[in-house]
Amino acid sequence: MQNVLLIGLEASLAESVRHELTTRGYAVAWAATSADGLAGLEPAMPDLLVIAAALPDGDGIELCRQVRRRADGKTVPLTIVGETNDDLEVDRAFGAGASDYARHPIPLRLFIHRLEALLRAHAAELRVQHAEAEYRHLVTSIPCVIYSMFYENGEWSYDYYSPVVTDVMGHLPEDFCCPGGHAYRLSLIHEEDTPALQQALDALLEGKYNGRQVLVEYRKRNKQGEYRWLENRMIPRMSSAQDAVRVTGVILEITERKRLEAELRQAKEAAEAASLAKSTFLANMSHELRTPLNAIIGYSEILMEDAQDNGNDAVCDDLGKIQAAGRHLLELINAVLDLSKIEAGKMDVYFETFDIGRLVRDVASIILPLVEKNGNQLEVSCPSDIGELYADVTKLRQALFNLLSNAAKFTHQGKISLDVARERRAGGEWVRFTIFDTGIGISEEQLARLFQAFTQADASTTRKYGGTGLGLAISRRFCQMMGGDILVSSVVGEGSTFTIELPANGAPKPAPAEIETFEAASGKPAIGTVLVIDDDPITCDLLRRFLVREGYRVEVAHNGLDGLKRARELRPDAITLDVVMPHEDGWSVLSQLKLDPKLATIPIIMLTMVDNRQLGYALGVSDYLTKPLDRDRLLEALRRHSHNPSRTVLLVEDDDTTRDMTRRMLEREGWQVVEAINGRLALERLAESVPALVLLDLMMPEMDGFEFVERVREQPEWNELPIVVITAKDLTDDDRHRLDGRIKQILQKGSQSSEDLMARVRSLIAAARKPAGA
Numbered sequence: 019m020q021n022v023l024l025i026g027l028e029a030s031l032a033e034s035v036r037h038e039l040t041t042r043g044y045a046v047a048w049a050a051t052s053a054d055g056l057a058g059l060e061p062a063m064p065d066l067l068v069i070a071a072a073l074p075d076g077d078g079i080e081l082c083r084q085v086r087r088r089a090d091g092k093t094v095p096l097t098i099v100g101e102t103n104d105d106l107e108v109d110r111a112f113g114a115g116a117s118d119y120a121r122h123p124i125p126l127r128l129f130i131h132r133l134e135a136l137l138r139a140h141a142a143e144l145r146v147q148h149a150e151a152e153y154r155h156l157v158t159s160i161p162c163v164i165y166s167m168f169y170e171n172g173e174w175s176y177d178y179y180s181p182v183v184t185d186v187m188g189h190l191p192e193d194f195c196c197p198g199g200h201a202y203r204l205s206l207i208h209e210e211d212t213p214a215l216q217q218a219l220d221a222l223l224e225g226k227y228n229g230r231q232v233l234v235e236y237r238k239r240n241k242q243g244e245y246r247w248l249e250n251r252m253i254p255r256m257s258s259a260q261d262a263v264r265v266t267g268v269i270l271e272i273t274e275r276k277r278l279e280a281e282l283r284q285a286k287e288a289a290e291a292a293s294l295a296k297s298t299f300l301a302n303m304s305h306e307l308r309t310p311l312n313a314i315i316g317y318s319e320i321l322m323e324d325a326q327d328n329g330n331d332a333v334c335d336d337l338g339k340i341q342a343a344g345r346h347l348l349e350l351i352n353a354v355l356d357l358s359k360i361e362a363g364k365m366d367v368y369f370e371t372f373d374i375g376r377l378v379r380d381v382a383s384i385i386l387p388l389v390e391k392n393g394n395q396l397e398v399s400c401p402s403d404i405g406e407l408y409a410d411v412t413k414l415r416q417a418l419f420n421l422l423s424n425a426a427k428f429t430h431q432g433k434i435s436l437d438v439a440r441e442r443r444a445g446g447e448w449v450r451f452t453i454f455d456t457g458i459g460i461s462e463e464q465l466a467r468l469f470q471a472f473t474q475a476d477a478s479t480t481r482k483y484g485g486t487g488l489g490l491a492i493s494r495r496f497c498q499m500m501g502g503d504i505l506v507s508s509v510v511g512e513g514s515t516f517t518i519e520l521p522a523n524g525a526p527k528p529a530p531a532e533i534e535t536f537e538a539a540s541g542k543p544a545i546g547t548v549l550v551i552d553d554d555p556i557t558c559d560l561l562r563r564f565l566v567r568e569g570y571r572v573e574v575a576h577n578g579l580d581g582l583k584r585a586r587e588l589r590p591d592a593i594t595l596d597v598v599m600p601h602e603d604g605w606s607v608l609s610q611l612k613l614d615p616k617l618a619t620i621p622i623i624m625l626t627m628v629d630n631r632q633l634g635y636a637l638g639v640s641d642y643l644t645k646p647l648d649r650d651r652l653l654e655a656l657r658r659h660s661h662n663p664s665r666t667v668l669l670v671e672d673d674d675t676t677r678d679m680t681r682r683m684l685e686r687e688g689w690q691v692v693e694a695i696n697g698r699l700a701l702e703r704l705a706e707s708v709p710a711l712v713l714l715d716l717m718m719p720e721m722d723g724f725e726f727v728e729r730v731r732e733q734p735e736w737n738e739l740p741i742v743v744i745t746a747k748d749l750t751d752d753d754r755h756r757l758d759g760r761i762k763q764i765l766q767k768g769s770q771s772s773e774d775l776m777a778r779v780r781s782l783i784a785a786a787r788k789p790a791g792a
Contacts, residue, residue, distance in 0.1 A: 024048045025055035026070035038130045052076040063090040071100035086115035095136035163269040174200040188240020211236035247276040314344040316679040353488040372411045374404045385422045393431040400438040417493035421453045429457035447522035460508035546591035547571045551581030578607040666690045666709040670700040672718040697721030712741045
């Protein structure tokens with residue numbers, strides 16, 4: 019509510035004014051004399067003063083002058099009410115600071131309107147003053163520089179509104195506001211950052227960012243010669259004058275933020291380097307551990323065969339123990355490596371649909387001898403109509419083996435049961451595998467740490483029953499990776515119950531077959547057929563559009579299985595293949611395409627969004643095995659890949675023990691073996707005579723297996739030579755990709771224009787259709 023003070027007005031006029039203003043919502047006070055009026059100015063100045071020109075104790079105009087001398091009275095509206103027609107008095111009143119002058123007789127309604135107009139103007143002025151005060155407070159409080167720039171007649175000029183200019187920019191405002199200030203300002207910018215700032219200023223002049231914010235970060239030198247990082251946010255607006263641009267901006271010092279960003283970047287790089295070092299260490303450790311195990315298991319197997327041939331059963335028993343110990347150690351190494359892969363996020367899950375009943379029967383038949391070893395009985399309950407499960411069958415089998423072997427180990431002369439059931443829950447169907455035993459049981463305290471790695475129930479359990487405490491931790495992680503879990507309940511002295519729960523559809527299944535066909539654009543004859551294999555509908559649509567526009571007939575398959583089926587039916591002129599697809603990725607599809615003689619020559623363009631694998635031309639191997647070497651797998655690989663009647667094998671291996679053991683194993687099976695200790699010598703052996711097959715270790719000095727394969731595939735006469743990799747190294751995705759089939763081209767999604775892609779498609783199709791020798 020606004021306040022009005024009437025001073026010295028005649029009583030009837032004062033009452034009339036008071037009544038009119040009060041009814042309009044104003045508070046009105048009246049003072050008869052100047053002394054009372056001055057007292058009425060305390061404690062706060064009213065919003066309007068109405069003073070009679072002639073006061074009982076003085077001059078109203080002089081009182082007006084006194085009010086204006088006060089700090090709080092400079093802007094208050096003030097009306098003088100006089101009874102004379104003397105213009106000199108009017109001039110004197112306005113000279114004293116009056117806002118208005120009213121003469122008797124006064125039309126009351128008109129007078130009230132004039133007073134209300136003054137009150138409204140005063141209220142607006144107070145609001146402006148308040149806004150200005152808030153703006154000044156804002157400008158002076160925030161730790162950044164608010165400024166404006168004006169470009170006219172080929173020169174930038176500056177105005178700074180913040181008192182922190184010197185603190186933020188390291189210079190006085192007048193350093194930049196004087197003639198030539200812009201050039202001086204640019205001279206202080208770090209030479210590496212000057213182009214970015216100049217480019218932004220040029221864009222402002224060209225009107226590219228009218229009304230939109232432009233952000234530039236740069237380093238600027240202060241008067242002490244130190245560079246500080248500044249963030250400059252500019253909002254341009256075009257001036258009415260031609261070639262004139264006005265810019266409002268905010269400059270904030272971000273030196274500390276840049277320092278923290280650099281530290282975070284270094285920490286990220288250090289973490290990535292540590293992760294890479296860990297992965298490298300695991301790969302090397304697996305190689306170094308498995309290589310001697312390869313010799314232990316391999317030689318013990320050879321010696322056992324010799325002992326059996328000679329009828330030396332006692333030696334056979336000892337060798338069997340050596341071999342069993344070696345395989346136990348191999349299981350331990352594999353468990354440690356599995357856990358390390360899980361913790362590093364490098365363990366993959368391969369979902370597939372399989373029959374639950376068949377899996378349970380296989381597991382039961384394998385685990386039965388271990389159960390009966392301690393005098394236990396195994397009971398299996400699995401409905402015949404249990405159906406199928408979509409999960410990683412290898413990891414589920416490993417988890418079941420672990421739980422059942424634990425039950426057999428901790429139970430003597432008791433019962434072990436495996437019950438399988440399917441149940442429906444709110445989220446869908448689940449499959450439950452329940453393993454119950456009547457063994458020693460587990461206490462509540464031991465249950466709390468049961469699934470921790472390298473942890474068993476207690477030390478006495480470890481001493482009595484052995485084990486590493488890794489099996490349960492790995493099994494539970496496997497189940498969690500498949501969308502399920504392992505639950506446990508137990509009573510000491512009565513037994514334990516472990517339950518594996520998995521969703522029946524653990525991962526999205528591949529979409530049903532959906533093949534789309536698009537004919538070439540109207541008016542253009544089809545110049546070829548391209549099969550697009552990609553699960554991303556946007557990529558498919560883009561490829562389809564510009565391929566059809568270029569005159570190609572296009573067929574689209576949305577997953578690898580459909581793509582393989584359609585490739586065999588269609589025999590396209592070219593195939594574009596996505597690398598990352600669910601269920602069956604591009605590399606798997608590529609391998610199957612290259613293994614089919616009818617499809618092997620079709621040009622394939624790989625499309626990948628993985629920007630850290632610059633693969634170049636991929637290599638080609640026939641198979642790869644892991645150490646310790648399994649003789650049956652080795653011989654099966656030889657039979658599968660060797661089509662040369664010479665039965666000669668080139669063995670490329672740098673480890674003397676492994677090379678000798680493998681040679682003896684092969685010679686027992688009637689193979690002739692040519693040896694080489696590295697890739698360079700292997701190339702020399704190939705130049706002398708081409709074998710039926712090459713057995714290749716990857717990790718070798720001088721020339722490793724990867725380079726050897728690349729050099730072999732460069733020679734047309736060796737292009738079809740089967741190569742089987744034997745390695746103790748855990749193959750990474752990059753390793754597998756380098757060994758996984760011959761590729762015509764690898765492109766990166768988003769990095770190639772449609773014109774580039776079309777040119778590559780045309781050149782590949784033309785090359786594929788070119789007659790031999792042409």
